[in-house]
Amino acid sequence: MDDEDELPILTAVSSSARQLYLLLRCINFSEKAHVQINEEGLKFSVDEASVMEGSAFLDKSLFTTYTFRAPQPPQHSQHSNSDDEDEHLSATPTFQISLPSLLETLQIFGLTDPNNNRPPWARDNPTSTAFSNNVLGMNNMCRISYDSPGSPLSIILTEATIRTTCNLSTYEPAFAEEIPFDRQSLAFKTIMRGSWLFDAISELASTTPERLTLVARMSHGKPYFALSSSGSLGSARVEFNNNPRGPGRAPPPPPTNANANPDDPLTQPNLLETFQLSDPDTTLRSTYKFALIQKAARAMSVSTKVSIRADTQGVLSLQFMIEVESGNVSFVDFRFVPLVEDDEEGGEGMDVDETMGGRSEDEGGTDDDDEDM
Amino acid sequence: MRFKASIQNINTFTKLTASLNSLGPLAWVKLSDDQVCFTIIPEQGTQVWAVLSIDTIFETYTVQSAAGNVINLEVPLTSLTRALKSALNATSAQIRLTKKDNIPLLALTIVTTSASNSYAAFPTASANNNNEDGVDAPFDSAFGGGSRETIVTQEVPVRVLGPDTVAGLHEPQCREPDVHIILPPLLQLKSISDRFTKLALAGAKSGSGTTAARTRLELAANMHGCLRMSIKTDAMSISSVWTDLNNPELDPNQVAGGEIGLAEHPSTRMKQLGTADGRSDEGWASVRIDGRDWGKVMSVGRLGGRVIACFCHDHALILYVYLPNENGEDESVLTYYVSSYSA
Structure with a gap:
């Protein structure tokens, strides 16, 4: 009861709802999103059947003001979610909200103003002058507040003389565990441009494959990374090759696969910025459900860089660096549980996969050899 | 006839x-x-x-x-x-x-x-051969100055x-409105109400699933220049408030009972209640309407007229859409009668 008198757990003001919208849109593949609030920012995460999860972190630097007050540990079950939650959970409030509703709310203004499509002299009712907030791009102030556990998450948007208040019902969190990803025992890590990954995935998507296999190895001291898809309509592969790094060697013409990247590799000396394999002597190969990877496509298309990591268990982590308007960067994370290979699949699928895998290895090898010569 | x-x-x-x-x-x-x-x-x-x-x-x-x-x-x-x-x-x-x-x-x-260059007989040929003006000119004159009807x-x-x-058809009768207000541009109103309707439908999908497909918008206004539009679903409630709108003064000559009628008019009483920032809970006259029907009504916004909304609390909403005309007198008016759902 004394909680009622206290200040709200969170008040955050952003001068641009659009930034928040662009980030949250990346993980819009599920009806409900988990929200975690702490001193550093707001974390929105969604999951799909516990084999994929995506999260967007709204750092407090995205907000002009960000005030977080950790709630008191609940003494009694006076609030609905204090019964069965541990104390550490109430220290970082966690709840679920409807993500599509939040996204719709964030784009209520600006994007839909019919006047925006017209030149100023054709507007019915001029909504801005030379000195109003519109010209500063500050026309969508957004205020997020969360009073106490169990209360709705409020979004207040103001534009000129219109004020919109949206109260999103908060629900009990459904999952508390993330997909475990062991940063300490990475099997593989590479960093590249997000748009290249996006191009590769859209290229492969044209055959609506079922599975995506990630292949990484060192061949002749040169990183080799490939994405190959397979499904009932066939299989396809996109390879990413770096130019040889050896010092003092004249760079030969780039041997990249035609559909691997349309950009001119000469201007971008290294396709893969970082390339680490825990065991350079073996080939890393792990398979994921293509449809799930594709859900990260929005994030791929808007990100500047992506870090692709796999741990020794095969869990894949895609971390996207997205530049927001203010010039600083935000991160959107995805994790995927690998498909168990060659065990549960039917004989046919296994055959395809094996031939595919075998051939890809051989061809990749010869290609690389040729290039090196 | x-x-x-x-x-x-x-x-x-x-x-x-x-x-x-x-x-x-x-x-x-x-x-x-x-x-x-x-x-x-x-x-x-x-x-x-x-x-x-x-x-x-x-x-x-x-x-x-x-x-x-x-x-x-x-x-x-x-x-x-x-x-x-x-x-x-x-x-x-x-x-x-x-x-x-x-x-x-x-x-x-x-x-x-038709314009001179676009008549059907030589549509692209003449356009392509524009350089050869000497050839085209005789044709143009032959066809009467290059235009045809x-x-x-x-x-x-x-x-x-x-x-x-x-x-037997009569214009509906309604009691004196509690609140009358000039609406913001209808296209702006429409874009927000359409989004609300969409939100409600998205919410209904994720919610119980038994929610009727109908979407009930609540529209309210007070006598201090505020208009409020809101919708509630299981997942959320959202409302937009417009402030600084105009409540036109009533003309005593048009109100039944003249000055006395005006003093006893419901809107005079409503003026005592509520505030201009729209934060007060008092002084609102509200109606509940179907979101999709409202979207259709709002389509009159393309005519770009001035719109006065009259709210009869819990009963009806009447919109007067005045069409602009050049001489400013004898305005044409479209009257929309929207009935309110109960609760």
């Missing part, structure tokens, strides 16, 4: 019929000496009673009939709108009531003048209604 007029303002007429058509397929059109009335009475949803001065859309207008120069017609709006759309680029258009094989119809005669006649079958058929 004679009706003949040339359409002065094709664009306005088209937008008008198109927005009326979104509410119902058939219009009762009453043509008389001094005004044209369009009335839509759909089975469900909002009624429209539009009274237009002749010169809003017509000029050189003649109407004659045995029943005091009044003609009542039942007009299919879809066909009329389609016919008018083909007249959008016309130099002139005429409409008249005629008969063909004993079927009464409105004949729309559209005259279009196209005349298209569109016929819209209608039904003539007898005076006794329409005698």
Whole structure:
């Protein structure tokens, strides 16, 4: 009861709802999103059947003001979610909200103003002058507040003389565990441009494959990374090759696969910025459900860089660096549980996969050899 | 029975019929000496009673009939709108009531003048050979200065209604409104209400699933220039508040009972309640309406008129849409009667 008198757990003001919208849109593949609030920012995460999860972190630097007050540990079950939650959970409030509703709310203004499509002299009712907030791009102030556990998450948007208040019902969190990803025992890590990954995935998507296999190895001291898809309509592969790094060697013409990247590799000396394999002597190969990877496509298309990591268990982590308007960067994370290979699949699928895998290895090898010569 | 007029303002007429058509397929059109009335009475949803001065859309207008120069017609709006759309680029258009094989119809005669370079005979050839002006010029002069007229006649079958058929139709009566307010631009209102409707549908999908597909918008206004639009679903509640709108002053000459009537008018009482920032819970007159029906009503926004909304708390919402016209007098008005759902 004394909680009622206290200040709200969170008040955050952003001068641009659009930034928040662009980030949250990346993980819009599920009806409900988990929200975690702490001193550093707001974390929105969604999951799909516990084999994929995506999260967007709204750092407090995205907000002009960000005030977080950790709630008191609940003494009694006076609030609905204090019964069965541990104390550490109430220290970082966690709840679920409807993500599509939040996204719709964030784009209520600006994007839909019919006047925006017209030149100023054709507007019915001029909504801005030379000195109003519109010209500063500050026309969508957004205020997020969360009073106490169990209360709705409020979004207040103001534009000129219109004020919109949206109260999103908060629900009990459904999952508390993330997909475990062991940063300490990475099997593989590479960093590249997000748009290249996006191009590769859209290229492969044209055959609506079922599975995506990630292949990484060192061949002749040169990183080799490939994405190959397979499904009932066939299989396809996109390879990413770096130019040889050896010092003092004249760079030969780039041997990249035609559909691997349309950009001119000469201007971008290294396709893969970082390339680490825990065991350079073996080939890393792990398979994921293509449809799930594709859900990260929005994030791929808007990100500047992506870090692709796999741990020794095969869990894949895609971390996207997205530049927001203010010039600083935000991160959107995805994790995927690998498909168990060659065990549960039917004989046919296994055959395809094996031939595919075998051939890809051989061809990749010869290609690389040729290039090196 | 004679009706003949040339359409002065094709664009306005088209937008008008198109927005009326979104509410119902058939219009009762009453043509008389001094005004044209369009009335839509759909089975469900909002009624429209539009009274237009002749010169809003017509000029050189003649109407004659045995029943005091009044003609009542039942007009299919879809066909009329389609016919008018083909007249959008016309130099002139005429409409008249005629008969063909004993079927009464409105004949729309559209005259279009083609520009010199775009007539059908040499459409691209002349454009491509623009350099050879010497060759083209003789042709242009031969075809009368390079322009030619196209005349298209569109016929819209209608039904003539007898005076006794329409005698039973009356404009709805309503009690004095609690709040009257000038609405913000309808297109802005529409874009937000459409989003609300979309939100409610998205919420219904994720929610229980038993929620009816209907979306109930709550619209409220006070006498201090505030308008509030809100919608509630399982997943969320959202409301937008407009402030700094205008509550027009009532003219004592127009209110029953004059000055005394004005003093006792519900809106005078509502002025005592509520605040101008829209944060107070008091002083709101609200109605609950169907989101999709509201979207159709808002489509009149393309006519760009001034709109006064009259709120009868928990009962009805009446919108007066004043069409702009050049001389500023004799305004044409469209009246929308929207009924409120109870709770």
